Amino acid sequence: MDVHGIGMTSRRTRDRLIQRLREEGIRDERVLEAILHVPRHVFVDEALASRAYEDTALPIGHGQTISQPYIVALMTQALLAGGRLKKVLEVGTGSGYQTAVLAGMVDEIYSVERIEPLMKLARKRLREIGCRNVHIKLSDGSWGWKEHAPYDGIIVTAAPAAVPPALLEQLAPGGRLVIPVGGPTMQELLLVQQTDKGPVQERLELVNFVPLVRDSL
Incomplete structure (x- = not known):
């Protein structure tokens, strides 16, 4: 597996993506460095690898998508704005x-995922690129992962x-x-902070995510 990329997945192509993200308002250098170095082409079907560093969402099967890099950067920047987090839940x-x-x-x-083939493939890819601090299980995300709570940060990638x-x-x-919270075609991306007076919401941007499907208990 080539994690470095050639041609349309080369460093020059990635640099152009980072420049675009800067122009769109991403300022956190940690986030930009992560977007630069994480091999996005590894996380899409080989037939779509040439488009991996376009600032666009791409299909990954099962009615799901890999999020647009700008949205990944925006959500990550918002999550980390309060400083480094020890324990994060990803839904x-x-x-x-x-x-x-x-x-x-x-x-x-x-991290929790309700579609088993996606979970297995994600686990394999993350292991291959050396992510050793990620724990994944098959579960309905709306229930979270209570056994490891509380979390310093929670990021949700369906609406x-x-x-x-x-x-x-x-x-x-x-x-x-x-x-992201809202209807099937358009949602608001929210930052919710847990304060001593309860949760406080801030609206970040209008977004378009696949719905968060909730299984019955």
Whole structure:
């Protein structure tokens, strides 16, 4: 597996993506470095590898997508704005790309994915590129991963109609939750901070994510 890339996945191509992200307002150098060095082409089908460093979402099968790099950068920047996080919950492993971007900047990631083939492939890819601080399980993301709570940060990569109460319950005091919330075609990306007076929401941007599907207990 070539994690460095050639041709359309080369360093020059990645540099152009980073320049675009800077122009779109991404300022956190840690995030830009992670986007630069994480091999996004590894997380897409080989037929789409030539498009891996375009600033666009791409299909990964099962009705899911790998998020646009700008959105990955924006969500990661918002999550880390309060400083380095020790323990992060990711809801929706998907391709594993968002997981890989975060992995070098937090101590431990607990990630849940409800589609088994995606979970297995993401686990394999993350292992291959050397991510050793990621724990993945097959689960309905709206329930979180209670056994390892509370989390300093929670990042959600699919959109519920409202913030799932279970996720707020698993957010540590002072913790940050980044989540898209809304209908099937357009949502608001929210930053929710857990304060001593309860959760406080900040709207970041309009986004378009696949719905967060909730399984029954």
